[in-house]
Amino acid sequence: MRNIAVVMTLLGCSNLLHGCEDSQRAASDHDLPDLATKLIEKARSNLVFIEGGTFTMGDFGAVGEDGVWRPYFPPTIDEDQPHEVTLSNYSLGAYKTTWGDFDTYLLANDLDVITKGLERNRMRSPFETDPGAHFYLDKPATVTWKEAKDYCQWLGKQMALPVDLPTSAQWEFAGRNRGSQEWIYSTHDGQPISANPELTKLMHEAGEFVPVGSRLPANPLGLYDMADNGKEWVNDWFSKTWYSVNPQVTDPQGPEEGTERVIRNLDYSFSRVGMPESVPSLSNEKWHIEAEYTFRCSLQSTVPVEVQ
Numbered sequence: 001m002r003n004i005a006v007v008m009t010l011l012g013c014s015n016l017l018h019g020c021e022d023s024q025r026a027a028s029d030h031d032l033p034d035l036a037t038k039l040i041e042k043a044r045s046n047l048v049f050i051e052g053g054t055f056t057m058g059d060f061g062a063v064g065e066d067g068v069w070r071p072y073f074p075p076t077i078d079e080d081q082p083h084e085v086t087l088s089n090y091s092l093g094a095y096k097t098t099w100g101d102f103d104t105y106l107l108a109n110d111l112d113v114i115t116k117g118l119e120r121n122r123m124r125s126p127f128e129t130d131p132g133a134h135f136y137l138d139k140p141a142t143v144t145w146k147e148a149k150d151y152c153q154w155l156g157k158q159m160a161l162p163v164d165l166p167t168s169a170q171w172e173f174a175g176r177n178r179g180s181q182e183w184i185y186s187t188h189d190g191q192p193i194s195a196n197p198e199l200t201k202l203m204h205e206a207g208e209f210v211p212v213g214s215r216l217p218a219n220p221l222g223l224y225d226m227a228d229n230g231k232e233w234v235n236d237w238f239s240k241t242w243y244s245v246n247p248q249v250t251d252p253q254g255p256e257e258g259t260e261r262v263i264r265n266l267d268y269s270f271s272r273v274g275m276p277e278s279v280p281s282l283s284n285e286k287w288h289i290e291a292e293y294t295f296r297c298s299l300q301s302t303v304p305v306e307v308q
Contacts, residue, residue: 035104047092047093047304050089050091052173053178059073060270072184079241085250085252086249095296096212096294097294100127101141140294151295163300177190186265212224232296235262237260261275
């Protein structure tokens with residue numbers, strides 16, 4: 001596998017770093033080069049190629065029987081104003097990144113495997129095998145935006161491909177089955193979960209996070225958990241006025257700067273919110289709470305991975 005040597009060079013560790021001995025011990029307990037190779041192979045095989053196109057991004061609304069167009073969610077129509085977006089081809093991960101994936105990345109880069117707390121971080125064991133645990137290796141990893149960004153770009157370096165977080169437009173286009181206005185919700189059929197009693201029951205039987213791809217069917221593109229299993233980071237800065245000042249745009253990257261990052265996978269397929277990467281704690285002015293959400297990676301290339 002190309003660039004797998006890069007993974008190997010990252011396994012060294014200075015004893016001066018906090019938690020280094022624990023990281024060395026965790027790495028020695030696993031065949032890390034093999035795990036890294038399998039992760040890279042899995043990431044390549046899970047990339048779903050999506051042909052680009054032009055669609056109406058935002059609250060595309062609908063025309064009623066009276067012939068009047070109305071938004072689906074009026075309270076946010078100013079910031080979700082519909083606008084024309086054209087996207088080039090790209091690829092998107094079929095699944096969210098799991099804790100098993102992320103733990104492999106942490107060990108390969110000699111980063112601490114930790115549980116974050118308000119006052120201090122605690123070391124944890126990688127590759128948790130208890131299905132009921134938060135860090136169960138098949139559940140989606142919940143991390144900061146910077147951690148998600150670093151993971152995707154690291155993965156891209158190992159594959160010698162331009163891998164990154166998806167843009168907000170790419171996420172919406174995929175969640176709406178290539179921008180279809182029939183996909184009001186980013187589910188497998190564009191309808192709300194509540195429209196299917198069996199799926200509704202399934203949603204209530206388990207917790208917020210379950211093994212990726214295990215609860216709801218994939219959408220027609222072959223993407224799982226676009227409407228389930230945690231909200232997702234995307235690459236863009238958030239702006240309430242971005243849509244209104246960009247009525248027509250090709251391959252949008254979002255604002256050049258900001259204070260919050262866009263979060264997707266909300267109630268409607270077009271919905272988004274902004275979230276700062278950290279906020280002051282209400283209980284202690286010296287503490288900061290880091291925002292952690294799920295994520296998946298994208299390939300920023302107009303050709304499928306097979307022909308790279």
